[in-house]
Amino acid sequence: xxxxxxxxxxxxxxxxxxxxxxxxxxxxxxxxxxxxxxxxxxxxxxxxxxxxxxxxxxxxxxxxxxxxxxxxxxxxxxxxxxxxxxxxxxxxxxxxxxxxxxxxxxxxxxxxxxxxxxxxxxxxxxxxxxxxxxxxxxxxxxxxxxxxxxxxxxxxxxxxxxxxxxxxxxxxxxxxxxxxxxxxxxxxxxxxxxxxxxxxxxxxxxxxxxxxxxxxxxxxxxxxxxxxxxxxxxxxxxxxxxxxxxxxxxxxxxxxxxxxxxxxxxxxxxxxxxxxxxxxxxxxxxxxxxxxxxxxxxxxxxxxxxxxxxxxxxxxxxxxxxxxxxxxxxxxxxxxxxxxxxxxxxxxxxxxxxxxxxxxxxxxxxxxxxxxxxxxxxxxxxxxxxxxxxxxxxxxxxxxxxxxxxxxxxxxxxxxxxxxxxxxxxxxxxxxxxxxxxxxxxxxxxxxxxxxxxxxxxxxxxxxxxxxxxxxxxxxxxx
Amino acid sequence: xxxxxxxxxxxxxxxxxxxxxxxxxxxxxxxxxxxxxxxxxxxxxxxxxxxxxxxxxxxxxxxxxxxxx
Numbered sequence: 101x102x103x104x105x106x107x108x109x110x111x112x113x114x115x116x117x118x119x120x121x122x123x124x125x126x127x128x129x130x131x132x133x134x135x136x137x138x139x140x141x142x143x144x145x146x147x148x149x150x151x152x153x154x155x156x157x158x159x160x161x162x163x164x165x166x167x168x169x170x171x172x173x174x175x176x177x178x179x180x181x182x183x184x185x186x187x188x189x190x191x192x193x194x195x196x197x198x199x200x201x202x203x204x205x206x207x208x209x210x211x212x213x214x215x216x217x218x219x220x221x222x223x224x225x226x227x228x229x230x231x232x233x234x235x236x237x238x239x240x241x242x243x244x245x246x247x248x249x250x251x252x253x254x255x256x257x258x259x260x261x262x263x264x265x266x267x268x269x270x271x272x273x274x275x276x277x278x279x280x281x282x283x284x285x286x287x288x289x290x291x292x293x294x295x296x297x298x299x300x301x302x303x304x305x306x307x308x309x310x311x312x313x314x315x316x317x318x319x320x321x322x323x324x325x326x327x328x329x330x331x332x333x334x335x336x337x338x339x340x341x342x343x344x345x346x347x348x349x350x351x352x353x354x355x356x357x358x359x360x361x362x363x364x365x366x367x368x369x370x371x372x373x374x375x376x377x378x379x380x381x382x383x384x385x386x387x388x389x390x391x392x393x394x395x396x397x398x399x400x401x402x403x404x405x406x407x408x409x410x411x412x413x414x415x416x417x418x419x420x421x422x423x424x425x426x427x428x429x430x431x432x433x434x435x436x437x438x439x440x441x442x443x444x445x446x447x448x449x450x451x452x453x454x455x456x457x458x459x460x461x462x463x464x465x466x467x468x469x470x471x472x473x474x475x476x477x478x479x480x481x482x483x484x485x486x487x488x489x490x491x492x493x494x495x496x497x498x499x500x501x502x503x504x505x506x507x508x509x510x511x512x513x514x515x516x517x518x519x520x521x522x523x524x525x526x527x528x529x530x531x532x533x534x535x536x537x538x539x540x541x542x543x544x545x546x547x548x549x550x551x552x553x554x555x556x557x558x559x560x561x562x563x564x565x566x567x568x569x570x571x572x573x574x575x576x577x578x579x
Numbered sequence: 580x581x582x583x584x585x586x587x588x589x590x591x592x593x594x595x596x597x598x599x600x601x602x603x604x605x606x607x608x609x610x611x612x613x614x615x616x617x618x619x620x621x622x623x624x625x626x627x628x629x630x631x632x633x634x635x636x637x638x639x640x641x642x643x644x645x646x647x648x
Contacts, residue, residue, distance in 0.1 A: 119627070200623070272619050273612055285599065293592060298585035330623060337632045339620035346620075347613065354600065410635040470635055483638050 118269065122198035122205070127475040129211035131558065133191030134468055136219050138554050140183025143226070145547050147176035149540045155533040166230040174241040175229045181239070181315070182250060183222045185456065188464040189323040190214070190257050193280050195471050196330060197261050200277045201268030207260040214256035221249030237304065239312040240294060247295045254291060258284040275346040276330045279322035282354060286318035302369055306362060313361030320456065321357070321423075324463040325392065328420040331470055332399055335413045336406050341398035349391030356384040363434040366443060382434035389427040396420045411486045415466030418494060422458035426451065441516060446529060446536075447508025454501045457543075462493070465550065472557045481562025485549050492546030500539035507532025 151173045153160055161167040190211075198205045205211070225246030228234065234241040242250070261284045265277070273281075294311035333340050340346055359381030362374050400417060407414050429451055432438055442448060469486065473479050480486060507529045514525035556562040607613065624630050 119625075270622060271610075272622050273607070274619065274622050281603075286596075289592070289596065293589070296585070296588075298588075333620070334623050334628075335633060335635045337624075337628075337630055337634065339624070339630065343616045343620035347616070351604070406633060409633060409638045409640065411637050412635045469637065473637075480637050486637065 118202040119199065122201075122203060123195075123474045125204035125208070126195045126198045129205065129208055129215065130191045130195045130471065131475055132212065132215045133187050133194065134472070134554075135558065136215060137184050137187035137191060137464075138551055140179050140187060140222065141547060142551060144176055144180035144184050145540075145544050147172050147179060149537070149544055151176050152533070152537045152540045156530075156537055165232065171230050171232065171234070174234055174238075175226050177239065178229060178241055179222065179226050180456070181320075182218075182225065182242070185320060185323075185460065185464070186250075186254075187215070187218060188468070189283075189319065190218070192323055192327060192464065192467050192471070193257070193261055193284065194264075195475075196276060196326060197264050197280055200270070200274045200280075200330070201265055202270050203264060203267050205260070206263040206267055210256040210260045214253040214260070217249045217253035217256070221246045221253060224249065237308050239315065240308065244295070244297075247291075251288065251291050251295065254288045258288055274330070275340070275343070275350060276326035278347070278350045279326040279329070282350075283318055283322040283326075286314075290314050290318055305365060305368060306370060306374070309364040310361040313364065314358055316455065317357040317360070320460050321353075324419060324423060324460045325353075327463045327467045328392075328396055328416055328423070331412055331416045331466055332396055332420065335410050335416075335470070336400070336403045338399060338403060341395050341401075345391045345395050349388045349395070352384075352391070353388035356381050356388065360385065360430075360434070363439070366434075366436055366439045379434050379436065382431050385427060385431050389424060389431075392420075393424040411480070411483070411490065412466045412470040414490055415462045415469065418490075419459050419461075419463035419466065422454060422462065426455040426459050429454065441512035442508060443512070445508040445512040445515070446504045446532065447512060450501045450504025450508055453497065453504065458497045458501060462497075465489075465493075468554070472554070476557055476560055478557060478560040479565040480553060481556050481565060482553065485553055489546050489549040489553070492549065493543050496539045496542035496546060499542070500536055503532040503535035503539065507535075 150161065150167065151169060154162075154169045154172070165171070194205060194211060221242070225242030228243045228246060229241050233243050235243060240247070261280065265281065290311065294307060299307045329340065329346060359378055362370065362378035363382050366375055366379070368375075396417075407417065433442055433447075433451060469480065510532075511525050511529045514520050514528055515522070612619075621630070628634050
C-alpha cells in the first residue's frame with residue numbers, strides 16, 4: 101500500500117505529484133489515441149446509418165458498388181471495433197495504467213508508432229472492404245496486410261503498457277489494472293492466432309466465433325469494467341463496496357468468459373459437446389456479472405444524487421447498468437431453446453448494440469469526459485452540450501435496442517412458424533427497422549455534439565470556465 | 580494418425596496460455612495481492628483527492644461537497 105511516489109522538485113506534495121507525473125506523461129499519446137478514435141466514431145456511425153437506411157429504402161445507393169449493403173455493413177463493424185473502440189481502449193489503458201501504477205508512461209515512442217500503424221491498418225482495411233477485398237469472415241474482414249499492421253500496433257501498445265506496469269510505484273494492483281493487464285497480454289495473442297492462415301471449413305467457423313466473442317472477452321469488456329471500477333468510486337469519492345467481490349469477479353470472468361464463443365454456432369455442424377460446453381460457460385457468466393452488478397450498485401447506493409454534477413458518472417453508470425443487462429440477456433440467449441427463436445434475427449443486432457454501445461461506448465464517453473480535462477488542463481466548455489450529448493445517445497440507443505429486441509423476437513417467431521411464408525417474417529420487421537434508423541439519426545446528432553466538444557477541448561477553445569482547484573494546482577506543477 | 584502442424588501449434592499456445600494465467604494467479608497469491616483487501620480499495624484515493632470528495636463536478640459543485648470551501 102504505502103509507497104514512495106515523490107519526484108524531484110515536488111517533495112512538498114508527493115501525493116499530488118504522482119498524478120501530475122502520470123497525467124502529463126500520458127497526455128500526448130492519449131490525446132492522439134482519443135482523437136483518432138473520435139474520427140473513427142464518426143466514420144463508423146455514418147456507415148452504420150447508411151446500412152440501416154438500406155433496410156428502409158432498399159434501392160438507395162444500390163448502384164454504387166462500394167456502398168452496397170454487403171460492403172457498408174462490414175465497414176461499419178470494422179471501423180467501430182478496430183477504429184473507435186480499439187483506439188479508445190488504447191487511450192484509456194495508457195492513461196489508467198500510468199495512474200494506477202503511480203508512475204510515468206514508459207516507451208512513449210512505441211505508443212506513437214502504435215497509433216500510426218493502427219490508424220493505417222484500419223484505413224487500409226476499411227478502404228479494402230469498400231473496394232470489395234473483404235476476406236468474408238465476420239469480424240475478420242480486413243485483408244492480411246491491414247491485419248498485420250493492427251497486430252504490430254497492438255504488440256507495441258502492450259509492450260509500452262507492460263513496461264509502465266513494470267516500473268510501478270505501488271505494491272497493490274487495483275482491480276482495474278488486473279483487467280488491463282489481462283487485456284494487453286491476451287489481445288495480441290488472440291488477434292494473431294485468429295489470423296493464422298491455417299483454417300478452413302468448419303474449423304474456420306469455430307475459430308471465427310471463438311475469436312469474435314473473445315474480442316469482447318479480452319478487449320472490449322475489460323476496458324468497460326476497468327473504467328467502471330475506477331471512475332465510479334473515484335468520481336463519487338467512495339471506495340468499491342466489496343473489493344473482495346471485485347477480485348472474485350475478475351478471476352471468475354477470466355475462467356468462464358473465454359469459452360463462450362461457440363454459442364454463436366448453435367445448430368451449426370460442430371460437435372455437440374463443443375457447443376454445449378460453450379452454453380454452460382455462457383450461463384456460468386452469471387457469477388462474474390452478478391459480482392459486478394452488486395458491487396457497482398452498492399457503491400452507488402446513497403450517491404445517486406451525484407449524477408447531477410458529473411457527466412463522467414452519468415455515462416459510466418449508464419454503461420455499468422447496461423453491462424448487467426447485456427450479460428443477462430447474453431446468457432439467456434445462449435440457451436438452445438431461446439436461441440432457436442433469436443438466431444439469424446435482428447434480436448442479435450440489438451444485443452450487440454446493447455453491449456458495444458450502451459455498455460462499452462457509454463463507458464468510454466464517461467472516461468473521455470474525465471480524462472481530457474486532466475490532459476489539456478481545460479474544463480469542458482458548454483456543459484449544456486454535454487447534457488445534449490448524453491440524452492441524445494442514451495435515448496437513441498434505448499430506442500435502438502428496444503426496437504431491435506422486440507422486432508427481432510417477432511421476426512424469429514414468424515420464421516419458426518411454418519404457416520407463415522418467409523416474406524412475412526421480413527415484412528413484420530419494417531416498422532422496427534424504421535425506428536432503428538430514427539434511433540441512428542438521434543445517435544449521430546449526439547455524436548456531433550460530442551465531436552464539437554472534443555474539438556474545443558483539444559484546441560482549449562470555448563468559454564474558459566472556473567476550473568476545480570486541483571487543475572490549478574496541476575498547472576503550477578507542470579510549469 | 581498424424582496431428583497437423585496447426586493443431587500442434589494451437590495446443591502448444593493453449594498450454595502456454597493456461598500456464599501464464601495460472602502463473603499470474605500464483606504470483607498474485609505469493610505477492611499477497613489478496614491479503615488485506617480492504618485497504619486495496621483505497622489505493623485510488625490520496626491526500627489531494629480523498630474519500631468523501633467528488634473529483635468530477637463539470638455540471639457544478641454539490642453544496643455539501645464543495646472543495647472550494
